[in-house]
Amino acid sequence: MAYNEDLEKRLDFAIGVFPKKIADQISKKKMFGGLAYLFKDKMTVGIVKNDLMVRILGSKMDNILKMENVRPMDFAKRPMKEFVYVSAKGYDSEEQLQHWIELGLEHAQDKLRNGP
Template structure:
């Protein structure tokens, strides 16, 4: 399954502003960006996969260009897809990366 290489480049560039170290791992037919072994974000085809803290899922699912991640045919817990219109700007992409990082850090506590 192909994924958007340009989005991978944008994510690599965007995470350079964080003091945290991210790693990359091939997953879901794309590349997942991990923080301390926990998934944060990654491209799946042309969409952006984002991990979200469970208590915030309903809020984000109400936003335009966001839908549940249904990679397996049913929604996956604490995962969303953001369509390309939802991360056109670097500021929008940064927002989603921060959300994914927040989720990863919440799993380390």
């Protein structure tokens, strides 16, 4: 198993709760040896093995990294800018998962408005 398929089902369900105009613009793509969810081709969240990968606005990174069960995404042994991994305990509840999806969407929407 390259990534947690149960988490994929949870993400699919959680994204389906968003308004149709948002949910319909989210696609899935295999990336990083896992699965990424993209909003208008901008990465939001994803799954790498059992971790939830989340794109976070740079202005929120310091506070997010202080949270339990969160660490910098260190794909290829280097931290990636504006990416974090969340371990399973950090997305255990549906409310927690929804929060991470919202942060990922916030990042994508900001990049669409303001560019890289």
